[in-house]
Amino acid sequence: MARKKGRDISGWLVVDKPAGMTSTAVVNKVRWALGAKKAGHAGTLDPAATGILPIAVGEATKTVPYVTDSLKCYRFAVRLGVQTNTDDAEGEVIATSEIRPTDQEIEQALDAFRGEIMQVPPQFSAVKVDGERAYALARAGEDLELAARPLWVESLTMTARPDADTVELEMVCGKGGYVRSVARDLGRALGCLGHVLWLRREWTGPFDAEDAVTIETIEDLARTPELDDHLLPLEAGLADxxxxxxxxxxxxxxxxxxxxxxxxxxxxxxxxxxxxxxxxxxxxxxxxxxxxxxxxxxxxxxx
CATH class of the missing domain: 2.30.130.10 (PUA domain)
Known part of the structure; x- marks a missing residue:
């Protein structure tokens, strides 16, 4: 069996992912820049989302489950009055509403989204249906009935109301949460519909913005000892x-x-x-x- 080429280097490189880049593309970029044999991420971010994406390198990949199981914090905006087929701004508009809830109505509706909740993933998601990814089936025009899944929501708060059409929220939740589902279901609960306008992951488990490097930095420092200096130790993923x-x-x-x-x-x-x-x-x-x-x-x- 052919051995994988690359360095025996282990640790965590925390990336501040830009919009428009897939999580897999970030992993590939980090593996190339470090010349590492193997790498993997701890928790997918949608291509349109930004924020903290921890990349495990080498033996640190064995600690990935302990980071993905940790709490995560998201900041996001919900566009009220419009539903899309992807539950975010990238999709096609499939329904609209003239209803606009008050701040008080939004605050009251958020109560139902805290604690242990059941959440149906978006149609365009990576969950598997009969061995195939839901997003592939959705793109082919299938209307899927996805099963609800449990999600622990530690907190969900309204942080701003820029205008009648927009509400900004912050959510701390456990593994497997879909912010797009929260936006969709909150819009339905308020009777006005809704989708995610933008999304940023502020922290995940032990990793936050203080640890993060940009894609530009990774490209500038690729294959240099200076990039190695940004690696956090393997045990950083075992903080819990x-x-x-x-x-x-x-x-x-x-x-x-x-x-x-x-x-x-x-x-x-x-x-x-x-x-x-x-x-x-x-x-x-x-x-x-x-x-x-x-x-x-x-x-x-x-x-």
Whole structure:
């Protein structure tokens, strides 16, 4: 089997994604610029959306699930009175309304979108239907009946009302949320229809704007040590898990995929955690009776 070409480099490069670029295109750009063997993103952003897109490189790709499962913050504007087939400004207008809700009516309607809610993905989304992507079927003219999915909405607040046609919102939510669905369903709840006018992800898990670099910076610094300097360590993606320090013997056992001894801590039996040895991440796993039982092992080169 042919080996992948590229450097054995690991870490996180947090990108401030511009509008008009797909998340996959950002991944490919980062992998090329760093000369990395492998890379992946933690949570897709629609092409028209902007904001924080963390890219995992090398062994950091093993920590992607812990970032995608984290809370995320979105700022967005809803255009009231117009529904589109894509639930954003990129689609075709399919219905309009002359109704315009008051600020108070909007505030009251937002209550139904907080906490544990059920959300139907947009017709133009990446969810699979009988093995095919929904957006492909929607483009072919099919009218899909997508199943509702649970979503945790930590907060949803109105931040501005620039004019009667527009409301700006901020939402903090869990994994799998579709801002376009929120805009669509809020418009329906208000009786006026609606779609996303613009969308920006402010932060995701441990990563925010302070960590981010632009596509222009990535292109300017491509294949240079200066771009490497923007990499955050692999363990940045494990910020939501407790760190356990292991022993020299425990590190050897963990690297071989076996349970390894970790030093005493305040984690409880069955908790997920990650182990380090001499400041370097060794593995993620489940804590049981003084040992970490690994589920993911990091194969990092010696420092």
């Amino acid at each position: 898990l407790p760190e356990l320090r292991t022993t020299a013997e425990g590190a050897v056992r963990l690297r071989n995929g076996n349970p390894g001894m970790v030093l005493a801590s305040d984690v409880e039996w069955g908790d997920e955690a990650w182990a380090s040895w001499q400041g370097r991440p060794i593995a993620v796993g489940v804590y049981k009776s003084g040992e970490l039982h690994p589920t993911r092992v990091f194969n990092l080169p010696d420092a």
